[in-house]
Amino acid sequence: MATNTTQPLTLTTGEAIDFWPAKPMKTMKDEWQRLRCRFINSNPVGPWEDVILSEWELEACGWEDFHPHTETNFVLEGELHIESEGKTVILGPGDSARVNPGRTGRYYAPVYARMVTIYGPNPKGLESHSFRYSEI
Secondary structure, rough: OOOOOEEEEEOOOOOOOOOOOOOOOOOOOOOOOOOEEOOOOOOOOOOOOOOEEEEEEEEEEEEEEEEOOOEEEEEEEOOEEEEOEEEEEEEEOOOOEEOOOOEEEEEEEEEHHHHHHHHHHHOOOOOOEEEEEEOO
């Protein structure tokens, strides 16, 4: 008979399981009512070694930014358009795409899109910039 030698999953905190209770999505700024977001496991401030998860939604609007880390979006609902360096992809539910580091990504939803986003590690803590919001 085989012996089970499986060890519990231990994350960087030293705990067997990290848990993040649900938070409501909020507008990023009062004047950007059609862009809502919530960071799930951490805020993207300073350096980070692990991934950062967020949920966000666009309602007939667009968002643009330059980031030093990867940004992968997984579409849960609606239709998301992503443009970067002359390339455009259109994603539906279940689709995902990544904008690689050192590039500007433009994300927009002609009607509505809800996504889970994964930011890759940013060990040097370089800041995102060139933020631009627009309504469609």
